[in-house]
Amino acid sequence: MSSNAIKTRTAPVRRRSAQQRAEGWRGWLFAAPTAVIVVVLFVVPLLLVFQMSASDWPLLGGNQGLNVPENFTDAVANRFFWNAVGFTLLYTVITTVILLGLALGLALLVQESTRWKGFLRTAILIPSALGLASASLLFYVLYSPIAGPFAGLMNDLGFTFLGTPEGALWSTVFLIVWRYAGFYMLLMLVGLQAIPDEVYEAARIDGASRWQTFRSVTVPLLKPTIAMTMVLCITGSLLAFEQFYILTKGGPDNSTITVVQLIYSVAFQGPNNLGVAAALSVIVLAALVIINIAQIRVFNDKEPK
Amino acid sequence: MARIKGRFGRIAAVTVAGALAVTLAACSSGGGGGGGAAAPADIPAAGTDDGSTLTLWTRAPLEKQAKLLVEAYNSSHENQVDLTVVPNDDYVAKVGAAAGANGLPDLFAADIVYAPNWASQGLWKDITSQIDGLEYKDELNKGHLAAGTVDDKEYVVPFVLDLSMLFWNKELFKEAGLDPEVAPANLEEFADAAKKIQALNKPGTYGTATGLNCGGCLVFTWFPSVWADGDQVLSDDGLESLLNSDTAKKVYDTWKDLYDSGAVLPSSTDEAGPTWTAGFTEGKVGLQFYPATLLSSTPFDAGVSGIPGPEGGQSTFVGGDGIGISKDSEKSAQAWNFLSWLTSEDAQVGVLAKNGDAVARGDLASNQYSEADPRLVTINEVAAEGQTPLALNFQQAFNAPSSPWLTLVRNAVLDGGSSVDADNDEITAVLSQ
Numbered sequence: 001m002s003s004n005a006i007k008t009r010t011a012p013v014r015r016r017s018a019q020q021r022a023e024g025w026r027g028w029l030f031a032a033p034t035a036v037i038v039v040v041l042f043v044v045p046l047l048l049v050f051q052m053s054a055s056d057w058p059l060l061g062g063n064q065g066l067n068v069p070e071n072f073t074d075a076v077a078n079r080f081f082w083n084a085v086g087f088t089l090l091y092t093v094i095t096t097v098i099l100l101g102l103a104l105g106l107a108l109l110v111q112e113s114t115r116w117k118g119f120l121r122t123a124i125l126i127p128s129a130l131g132l133a134s135a136s137l138l139f140y141v142l143y144s145p146i147a148g149p150f151a152g153l154m155n156d157l158g159f160t161f162l163g164t165p166e167g168a169l170w171s172t173v174f175l176i177v178w179r180y181a182g183f184y185m186l187l188m189l190v191g192l193q194a195i196p197d198e199v200y201e202a203a204r205i206d207g208a209s210r211w212q213t214f215r216s217v218t219v220p221l222l223k224p225t226i227a228m229t230m231v232l233c234i235t236g237s238l239l240a241f242e243q244f245y246i247l248t249k250g251g252p253d254n255s256t257i258t259v260v261q262l263i264y265s266v267a268f269q270g271p272n273n274l275g276v277a278a279a280l281s282v283i284v285l286a287a288l289v290i291i292n293i294a295q296i297r298v299f300n301d302k303e304p305k
Numbered sequence: 306m307a308r309i310k311g312r313f314g315r316i317a318a319v320t321v322a323g324a325l326a327v328t329l330a331a332c333s334s335g336g337g338g339g340g341g342a343a344a345p346a347d348i349p350a351a352g353t354d355d356g357s358t359l360t361l362w363t364r365a366p367l368e369k370q371a372k373l374l375v376e377a378y379n380s381s382h383e384n385q386v387d388l389t390v391v392p393n394d395d396y397v398a399k400v401g402a403a404a405g406a407n408g409l410p411d412l413f414a415a416d417i418v419y420a421p422n423w424a425s426q427g428l429w430k431d432i433t434s435q436i437d438g439l440e441y442k443d444e445l446n447k448g449h450l451a452a453g454t455v456d457d458k459e460y461v462v463p464f465v466l467d468l469s470m471l472f473w474n475k476e477l478f479k480e481a482g483l484d485p486e487v488a489p490a491n492l493e494e495f496a497d498a499a500k501k502i503q504a505l506n507k508p509g510t511y512g513t514a515t516g517l518n519c520g521g522c523l524v525f526t527w528f529p530s531v532w533a534d535g536d537q538v539l540s541d542d543g544l545e546s547l548l549n550s551d552t553a554k555k556v557y558d559t560w561k562d563l564y565d566s567g568a569v570l571p572s573s574t575d576e577a578g579p580t581w582t583a584g585f586t587e588g589k590v591g592l593q594f595y596p597a598t599l600l601s602s603t604p605f606d607a608g609v610s611g612i613p614g615p616e617g618g619q620s621t622f623v624g625g626d627g628i629g630i631s632k633d634s635e636k637s638a639q640a641w642n643f644l645s646w647l648t649s650e651d652a653q654v655g656v657l658a659k660n661g662d663a664v665a666r667g668d669l670a671s672n673q674y675s676e677a678d679p680r681l682v683t684i685n686e687v688a689a690e691g692q693t694p695l696a697l698n699f700q701q702a703f704n705a706p707s708s709p710w711l712t713l714v715r716n717a718v719l720d721g722g723s724s725v726d727a728d729n730d731e732i733t734a735v736l737s738q
Contacts, residue, residue: 059401145572
C-alpha cells in the first residue's frame with residue numbers, strides 16, 4: 001500500500017476528528033454560562049460552608065483557624081438543637097399530610113368540575129403567585145391583635161393566634177396550606193391529565209365504582225407525581241424559615257424554632273458564630289440528602305413496572 | 306452505570322479536594338478581633354471639611370433622628386453624608402458581613418448595648434485623643450462613653466439617646482379619677498393606676514401594655530425598676546446576672562399580678578417588638594413604660610416621668626445608639642468632622658432638642674426647647690440618673706428571640722413564677738461564655 005493511499009484513507013478520519021473537536025468546544029461554550037452560574041452560586045458557597053464548618057469563625061472576627069470537631073459537637077449541644085429537630089419533623093409531617101391530601105382533592109375537583117373549572121383553578125392558584133415573605137407579612141397583620149381585622153374580637157376573648165405554642169404552629173400551617181395548596185394542586189392536575197382516558201373507560205366497562213377507580217387506577221398511575229410532590233413538600237418543610245421568622249420569631253417560649261431558623265439565630269442573633277452555624281448547615285444538608293435518597297428509592301421500588 | 310459512578314467519584318473527589326484546599330488556605334489566614342487601629346493623630350480638633358462624601362449606616366428605629374441630623378450636617382458643611390437605614394433585625398448581620406469583607410461604611414452606629422462587643426472586636430477606630438480633645442467631654446453621656454470604651458481606649462460617641470420613660474394618657478387618667486398631673490410614685494401605684502383605667506371597661510382600652518415576647522423591650526423597660534430601688538441587674542464585669550434579687554422578683558410579681566388581673570393589653574403576650582408601642586400611641590392604653598424618642602409623635606397630651614421601682618425612686622435605660630469611625634474608613638479626618646459636629650450645641654440643641662429628643666450633653670439639658678416643654682427637662686434630668694448595662698454577650702443573653710431572659714420573664718409572669726433562680730443561672734451561663 002502506497003503512502004498516498006494511506007493519506008487518502010486517513011484524511012477523512014482526521015477531518016471528522018477536527019470537526020468533533022470544534023463541536024466539543026462549541027458545546028463547552030454553550031454550557032459555559034450555566035456552568036459559571038452553578039459554580040459561582042452553588043459550588044463556591046457550598047465549599048465556603050464546608051470551610052466555615054471546619055473553622056472557628058465568629059461573625060465579627062473573621063476566620064480564627066481550624067475548629068473541628070468542636071463546631072459539630074457545639075452544634076448538637078446547642079440547647080435548642082433537639083427541640084428544633086423535633087419541631088421541624090412535626091411541622092413537616094403535618095404540612096405534608098395536609099398539603100398532599102388537599103392538593104389531590106383540589107386537583108380532582110377542578111378536573112371534574114366543568115362549569116367553574118377556570119374560576120376555580122385561578123382562585124386556588126392565585127396565592128402561589130405571592131412571595132412567601134409577602135404572604136407571611138400579610139398573615140402577620142391578619143393575625144395581629146393590634147392591627148388585624150379580628151383585633152377587637154381577639155382582645156375581647158383574650159385569644160391570640162400566635163400567643164400559644166399550639167396556636168403559633170397551626171396558624172403557620174394554615175398560612176403554608178393557603179400559600180402552597182394551589183401550586184401542588186397544579187402538579188397533581190398535570191399528573192391526572194397524563195393518565196389516558198382509555199384506562200378509565202376500561203374500568204367503567206369492568207363495572208368499577210368511583211372509589212374503586214380512584215384506588216386502583218388513579219392512585220397507582222399518579223404515584224410518580226405524588227412522589228415528586230412529596231419530595232418537594234418534605235424538602236420545603238424541612239427548610240422552613242421565612243414564615244416562622246416573620247410570624248413567630250421562634251416563639252412563643254421558643255416553641256417554633258426550626259432547624260434553619262436555629263442556623264440563622266446561631267449566625268446572626270445570638271452567639272454570632274458562623275462556624276457552628278455552618279456545621280449545622282452541613283448536618284441539615286446531610287440529612288436532606290439521606291431523606292431524599294430514601295424517598296427516591298422507596299418511590300422507584302414501588303413504581304409500577 | 307460504572308461509568309456514571311466513575312464520573313461521580315471523580316467529581317466528588319475534586320469537590321472534597323477543593324473543600325480541603327479552601328479549608329487549609331483559610332486555616333493559615335487567621336485574623337480578627339481585638340481592638341481597631343487608631344485614627345491618625347494629626348486630625349484637626351474639628352476634623353476636616355473638604356467636600357468628601359461619607360457613608361453612614363444606622364438602624365431603622367432611629368431613622369427619623371438620623372435623617373434630621375444628616376440633613377442639618379449636609380446643609381451646613383462641604384462634606385456630604387450618605388445615610389443608609391438598615392432594618393433593625395438585619396443590622397447585626399449586615400455589619401458582620403461588611404466587617405468580614407472590609408466593606409464597612411465610614412461611620413456606623415450601633416445599639417449601645419452591643420458597643421462593648423463591637424468595640425472589642427475592633428470594628429471602630431480608636432478616637433481617644435479626639436474625644437479627649439473635646440472641651441465638653443465630661444458633659445457627654447457617661448453610659449454611652451463607657452459602653453464604647455475598651456482597655457481605656459474610646460471608640461464611640463453618643464449618636465441618639467433613647468430613654469425608657471413612664472408615659473401616661475392624661476385623658477384616661479382623668480376619666481379614671483386619677484390626678485393627670487401626678488406620676489405614680491412606685492410600682493404599686495403604677496399597678497393601681499393601670500387597674501383603675503382597666504376598670505373603666507372602655508371597649509378596646511387597657512390599663513397598661515408591654516412586650517412579653519420581646520427581650521429588648523423588656524430590658525429597656527423593666528431594668529430601670531430594679532435600678533430605681535438601688536439594685537443592679539448585672540455584675541460590674543457583665544458576666545453574672547443579678548436578676549433574681551428580691552427587687553427583681555417584686556418587679557415580676559407586680560407584672561404577674563397586673564397580667565392575671567386582665568389589666569395588660571392581651572396582645573402583649575406574644576408581642577415580639579414591632580408593635581409594642583402601638584397601643585399607647587393609639588390612645589388605647591392608660592400608662593406604659595415607653596421610649597422617649599416617641600414623645601414628639603405621641604398624638605395626645607401625655608405625662609412623662611422616670612420609671613419607678615417597687616419602693617419608689619426613678620431611673621431609665623440609657624439606650625439608643627453610639628457611633629464611631631469604622632476600621633475600614635479612609636476618611637477619618639472627615640468622619641471626625643461629622644462626629645465633633647454631632648456632639649456640638651448646633652446638633653444637640655439645634656436638631657435633637659428642637660425635634661423633642663433627649664440631648665447627650667448634661668450642660669445642654671436645659672435649653673430653649675426644653676424650657677417650652679417641661680417634659681423634655683424631665684427626660685434630660687432622668688437621663689443623668691439612668692444606666693446602660695455593659696456585657697459582651699448582651700445580645701445572646703437578653704435581646705435574641707431565644708434568650709434565657711425571655712424565658713425567665715415568661716416563666717415568671719405567664720406561668721407559676723417559681724423558676725426565677727434557675728432561669729437566672731441560665732442567663733449567667735450565657736453571659737459568662
